Amino acid sequence: MALTIYNSLTRQKELFTPIHPGRVTMYVCGPTVYNDSHLGHGKTYVNFDTMVRYMRYLGYQVLYVQNITDVGHMLDTGEDRMLKGSQREHMQPMQLAELYTRHYLRDMDRLNVSRPDIQPHASGHIPEMITWIQKLLDAGIAYEVNGSVYFSVPQYKPYGKLAGRRISEAQSGTRIDVLEEKRDPADFALWKKASPEHILRWPSPWGEGFPGWHIECTVMSIKYLGQPFDIHGGGVENKFPHHECEIAQAEAATGIPFANYWIHNGMLMIRGEEMHKSLGNYVTLAQAFEHWDPMVIRFFILLSHYRGPIDFTEEAIEAATKGLQRLTNLWQELNRRASNAAEGELSSQVKGLVDHTSRSVNESMDDDFNTPEAIAALFDMTREMNGILAGESLSRASLVYARDFLVRFVGDVLGITPPQETKQGDSDNTAGLVELLIESRNKLRQAKQWALADNIRDGLLALGIELRDGSDGTSWKCLH
RNA sequence: GGCGACGUAGCCAAGUGGUUAAGGCAGGGGUCUGCAAAACCCCGACCGUCGGUUCAAGUCCGACCGUCGCCUCCA
Incomplete structure (x- = not known):
């Protein structure tokens, strides 16, 4: 048998055939580093990490690229998330980005998510983005208005092929105010003019501004992986408009297909609802790690198929904890x-x-x-x-x-780290002391001094050391 | 309103046309053990509802009910 992948682009499982035999080029949308990562990030990056790990296990040489978004995007309220974050924390935007990039990597490390081979920062690729936007302008599929540049969606016929939409179906202007300078409500920004108070700004042929929402992924994926590349991944919630726009920008500028396989993973829910700050159910990974072992969370995520949603409930996590223990007990034994x-x-x-x-x-x-x-x-x-x-x-x-x-x-x-070996040779004497107690306890057991023997076992358990009497002697393990 | 996904035992979750519907957790009953823990054995669902296609359907089609996502930044 051979690897088959559900391709969102064709909506069916397909035999995976990389462009270059034996090699895989893969891009996954990374986080915007303005806040701590949450459980949803955990699911997404564990899902994609496991795919990368399996493909490597199959012998593929995988080049895995994941961006770090640190340039800030405009919210519909007119605010910029990076800017908002830096005001909140009284930091410079790049300082904020650096801080949360570190937090993100720290959390991913704990989940044993292997680091991408390349993690390009959007802020480091502004010139490439400008070049790409210029290409789109030259091709006549983008236009400049008042220092901003927009992609002209009506001129790009295949728009909607990923998400399965037609632009005529899109309800325009119902929930967001359509910017008057756009020629069509569906048009999206490639470059935005910076208002005077906007700190994150770069010079461009169209004046000072900042890049649009989608251009960084198009530009950075192609820069490091070529066009086309094999796999583009991301959360389903980004299928439209983000991924759709990425395709449009990439293919309209060059006429070359963008990515061959699109993989979308399902969302993580908290008690049946999408995690959202406004719902008050936002759980950061750092918070989750205070209650549950990161390996349990990883295992819990892998217990469901990547494409489906996961409902994060205490009961389900508890079941995963027990299940993982069963597996690691064997490993340890x-x-x-x-x-x-x-x-x-x-x-x-x-x-x-x-x-x-x-x-x-x-x-x-x-x-x-x-x-x-x-x-x-x-x-x-x-x-x-x-x-x-x-x-x-x-x-x-x-x-x-x-x-x-x-x-x-x-x-x-699966990326589940092996159970900790008993700490023999450690600088502390724990192992030796435990062995000594076990020896004494077994002598008590031979003398049928059950109360004293149980006293030792209970005492050790209180210290986080569990004893198990087997036919071939007594074994022990640390419970944390 | 448009697009899409899902609804399988108390809970979680595979299976997407064909022998007795995986697995985990919880629960019940045993075995082992001084006891405990671990481990092993046994016990549970006819697959949201209603129709249809087929020799044969959780598995395909339609309707309905319900849940969720996207359409607006979001992993």
Whole structure:
């Protein structure tokens, strides 16, 4: 089987064929860095990161580009988000952008989202944007009015092909005041003249101003990935108008297709509603991490298909926590046993189980990155492996074979970091002390001094160390 | 109003034409264990409603009900 991807452009699953065999060029719309990242960012970037990881696992050389928007865009209230943010925090706009870029990367690191290969900042690509706008003017598909430049939508026939709309259908002027200087209500800004109080401003052939909402993605993706490139991703809420405009700008200027595959991921909801500041249900990743382990949040996200919405509820997160524990318990147990297992041949039963699971998860991932189905197969394997583990002592080779599969798939592809190894060799003496207590407790148990033995176990548990008495001795793990 | 998505067991969530509808959580019953934890075994849905197509439909078509997104910055 081979990788198939649901392409928003054609509205169907298609066999993925990159432009250059063995290589993938991919662009995903990044955040506007004027505020802390929230759970919705978490879902989007975990979704796309997992795709990148899987394609790399398949052997593709992936070039992954994601922008950082730091130039500010006009809200319909006439305000600029970067400007608003800097006033709120009493900072210079670029200082604000730098601060929240760092926060964003910090949060993504905790979710184990691998960093994009290139993270171009919009503010660093103003000259390229100006050049591109000039191209559109030269092509006669854009026009200048009072120091601003607009894209003439009626002149670009394919407009609406991504979102499935016709411009005649668009209700114009119902909810926003149509700028009188635009020739058509559907026209969108490529360059806006800066008002005197606007700090974020750059010189251009049309006077001082700032770039329009969509031009940065068109210009930066093509600059680093070429035209066309393979995959363009982003949240569904950006399908229209943002992505539609990106296509229009790119293709109208050059006559060359923009991106071959468009991937849109579903939104994250909080108790059934879109997360929105005005609804008071806005949860930043930093806040979420205070309650839940970032790996639990990542796992929770992957438990649903990327294209669907996710409803973030405490109950669902709790279920994900338990499920992940089940998986990591096996991982940990394999590690523990492998460290002192006897040499021997690879068990054909284990090999069969692991190989079967490996094929199964690959098929699921090949089918439009179906992570929930792949995870179900992992749980099947977990159950059977636990059964085997309970019945016989396996050779080191068998344990390592199973463990390495988890490292490759759960670790490298799903991006779930392995359970922490017991801290042997750490600078502190925790491991030694715990082992000593276990030894003493087991002597008490042999003497049937249950109360004292339980006292030690309860005391350690209160300190976050859990003991498990097994047939082959007592193991322990830190609970945080 | 226009465009689009979705509605599967108490909760979360795969499955998109064909043997007994994955998996996780919660719940119930067992096994193991001094107890606990972990683990294993057993138990649950006829797929929003109503029609239609088909030898055969959660799975395709239509209508209706409900939820959500986009149409305005948004991951």
